[in-house]
Each structure stands twice: as C-alpha cells, then as structure tokens.
Amino acid sequence: MTWIKICGITNIPDAKLACSLGADALGFIFAPSTRKVNPKIAQEIIKDLPFDVEKIGVFMDEDIKVVQEIAEYCGLTGLQFHGKESPKYCKNFAKYKVIKSFRIKEEQDLEKTNDYLENVDLILLDTYVPAVPGGTGKTFPWEIARKQVGGGVPVIIAGGINASNVNKAIRVASPFGIDIGSGVESEPGKKDKEKLSKLFKTLNSKEEMRYE
Ligand SMILES: O=C(O)c1ccccc1N[C@@H]1O[C@H](COP(=O)(O)O)[C@@H](O)[C@H]1O
Secondary structure (H helix, E strand, O other): OOEEEEEOOOOHHHHHHHHHHOOOEEEEEOOOOOOEOOHHHHHHHHOOOOOOOEEEEEEOOOOHHHHHHHHHHHOOOEEEEOOOOOHHHHOOOOOOEEEEEEEEOOHHHHHHHHHHOOOOOEEEEEEOEOOEOOOOOOOOOHHHHHHHOOOOOOEEEEOOOOOOOHHHHHHHHOOOEEEEOHHHEEEOOEEOHHHHHHHHHHHHHHHHHHHO
16 A cells, blocks of 8 residues: 655644545645644644654755754654755654655656665655745656666655546556645645545545455
C-alpha cells in the first residue's frame, strides 16, 4: 500500500478527517506559504493525533536551532526540507525522519539527489515551477521519478496530485509515497471534505483491484 501524506494542515477538523480516511502522515508548513501554520496551533492539532500517523514539519532554509525547537515543541516526528539545505544540514536531526525535497524539471535534476542518499531517510520529488517553492498544483513527468525508485532511498512524489490522477501517478512512478496538498483543498490551508474522501476512495478501489 502506498504511503499517503496530506500536507498543509492548519486545523483540527481537517487533521482528524485525513487520519480517519487513512492518511499515513500529515504535513505542517512552517515555510513562507499561504498554508503556513503557527507552531502553537500545530502543537494543539498534533497532541490528539493517532500515535502511528507521522507528523511532518515542512521547512525552507530555516536556522537549524529554530527547526529543532519547533520540532520538539510541536511533537513532530519528521522534517521535510524544501529549500537549498545541504547534505550536512540534513544530518543535524537524528531524532526525526528526514525528507529532502527536489524540484524536478528534467531527468538531469535527479543528479542533485546523489549527495543526499546517505544523509536522509526519504527523497521527495516535486514539480519545478519558477518562483513557487511548493504547493504548485502542477505535475511533472512521473516517468522521471520512476528512475529514482530503487536508488537506495524511498521516494515520495508530489505536485499536482489529486483523486483523478493519483492512481496513474502510482502506476507510472511506483513510489514509496505520495504527498498531496492543493489537490484536496477548497482554498489554501483548508481541506475539502469531498475531495479528500474521493482521494481515499480512489486509492482504496485500486487496492481492491490489486488483490482481486
Ligand atoms: O504547499 C505549500 O504552500 C508549500 C510551500 C513551501 C514549501 C512546500 C510547500 N508544500 C509542499 O508542496 C507539495 C504539495 O504540492 P501540491 O499542492 O500537491 O501541488 C508537498 O510536498 C508539500 O509539502
């Protein structure tokens, strides 16, 4: 079963709904974004979440000490670095699952992952859109992501994924995980109940077909 992260959580009802539908991880954005959440609110959301759901903080070129303080205060279990963080930077967070994001435009962009393979737990491939660091709502060719799969570190794909294309993304890229933000929103930072329910229904229908 593909690991599913629902990103850009800013409130308790959305967090509970995503967990009840089957999300494996929730993402909390602490980077500049229309989906940015205050650490105090993130802590209130996280304290009542199921133990086995990963709580991932998304940061961009943040001071190491600030990341460590927010992670500890909020009760995060994982950290996603979505900026220009170096391999050395990524080694400062031994207590947490570390995800490094790479923005993909063409196959050569995968070469950037090479220096990180021994320093991170997961590689995330997102769509390159000039001047938009994340939450782009745009897909990239998933055939490129397929080439990273099997490279020693589990791969998550992100960018423009929603209920109508998630099964194709899984079929083409065969990733460890899928990360979805804007594709299940009614507006930035607010999840849409119908879109979220449809996403998990679609994912579950694929699983049923697989085991028939
Ligand atoms: O979602 C944001 O606003 C964001 C801002 C800054 C860094 C990362 C951000 N989100 C990441 O983008 C993808 C989701 O993209 P999409 O909305 O599904 O197209 C995911 O990795 C988020 O963690």
